[in-house]
Amino acid sequence: xxxxxxxxxxxxxxxxxxxxxxxxxxxxxxxxxxxxxxxxxxxxxxxxxxxxxxxxxxxxxxxxxxxxxxxxxxxxxxxxxxxxxxxxxxxxxxxxxxxxxxxxxxxxxxxxxxxxxxxxxxxxxxxxxxxxxxxxxxxxxxxxxxxxxxxxxxxxx
Amino acid sequence: xxxxxxxxxxxxxxxxxxxxxxxxxxxxxxxxxxxxxxxxxxxxxxxxxxxxxxxxxxxxxxxxxxxxxxxxxxxxxxxxxxxxxxxxxxxxxxxxxxxxxxxxxxxxxxxxxxxxxxxxxxxxxxxxxxxxxxxxxxxxxxxxxxxxxxxxxxxxx
DNA sequence: GCCCCGCTGTTACATTATATCAACCCCTCG
DNA sequence: CGAGGGGTTGATATAATGTAACAGCGGGGC
Numbered sequence: 001x002x003x004x005x006x007x008x009x010x011x012x013x014x015x016x017x018x019x020x021x022x023x024x025x026x027x028x029x030x031x032x033x034x035x036x037x038x039x040x041x042x043x044x045x046x047x048x049x050x051x052x053x054x055x056x057x058x059x060x061x062x063x064x065x066x067x068x069x070x071x072x073x074x075x076x077x078x079x080x081x082x083x084x085x086x087x088x089x090x091x092x093x094x095x096x097x098x099x100x101x102x103x104x105x106x107x108x109x110x111x112x113x114x115x116x117x118x119x120x121x122x123x124x125x126x127x128x129x130x131x132x133x134x135x136x137x138x139x140x141x142x143x144x145x146x147x148x149x150x151x152x153x154x155x156x157x
Numbered sequence: 158x159x160x161x162x163x164x165x166x167x168x169x170x171x172x173x174x175x176x177x178x179x180x181x182x183x184x185x186x187x188x189x190x191x192x193x194x195x196x197x198x199x200x201x202x203x204x205x206x207x208x209x210x211x212x213x214x215x216x217x218x219x220x221x222x223x224x225x226x227x228x229x230x231x232x233x234x235x236x237x238x239x240x241x242x243x244x245x246x247x248x249x250x251x252x253x254x255x256x257x258x259x260x261x262x263x264x265x266x267x268x269x270x271x272x273x274x275x276x277x278x279x280x281x282x283x284x285x286x287x288x289x290x291x292x293x294x295x296x297x298x299x300x301x302x303x304x305x306x307x308x309x310x311x312x313x314x
Numbered sequence: 315g316c317c318c319c320g321c322t323g324t325t326a327c328a329t330t331a332t333a334t335c336a337a338c339c340c341c342t343c344g
Numbered sequence: 345c346g347a348g349g350g351g352t353t354g355a356t357a358t359a360a361t362g363t364a365a366c367a368g369c370g371g372g373g374c
Binding site for chain 2: 005088089106108110111117119122126127128131132135136137138139140141142143144145146147148150151154
């Protein structure tokens, strides 16, 4: 489940994800509005990154307001509060699978099936942190995105 | 020099970078055409990432052909052959500062002055490689981009 | 000579993202 | 109660980034 390349009870992913976000919003006084909830659900429904306009299309089909800012605002909120992540390599977004823990996410992106798995890599504490420290650079955030082939796509190749 | 946050003889950066690229192209039978050379020079002239359209503007000022594909084609070439890197976080490009060695680049991006330093972080061999290995994921390429404040911007803040 | 291949020049378009402004809701403070 | 403020929404317009496609050119090999 952690890595997303295995099969699993997917309904559970959605339910739990939404529940956790809801709880966090409650305890931190954040507004978990219908748009935000719906966008999170859409993201949770897939273990792959979705572009803002894919999400927008889905909102449209459901009759919700659907100008680009609507999607981007919801996504900004989700990303800002750690309910989702932006995948820079893909200009796309994915639901967080480790909402409970503070973490520096690292992503494994399959170029075959486009699925994305979230791992954690505390590399700001490792070699990179060491190099940065020597240079006097203060790291605030690290993007780690590995591209390659997932087990299934290796097999079919 | 490696980290780019220090002052240094900048003319040297440009000369050496172009010379190395030229040499590599020669030995590998690649065409180091005027556009490609010029774009590399433009990148080497700064220790920050430049957007494709910034480069395009500069080409225009010099009277060169300047439709977007011109810049993107030159950049694709430079990136493909390791003379430059794409910074995903910024949708921008920067000259490589380690052309001599094969490497997995890692970038330190200052959100204050926008300068970018290139370090090397072989993390496909570290924790991340370990996690990927356990999941059966085959890593082909890794993007590592740290965002924060360089020494100078920390001081002025 | 002729073909092939890689580079060029150009048009048009696709995709991704933001600025801006008016309206609204709810809450608080006076 | 009413005024004002903060955050959210709805909508238009536009900016920024990236690509498809095609015609032409030029050198190198057969």
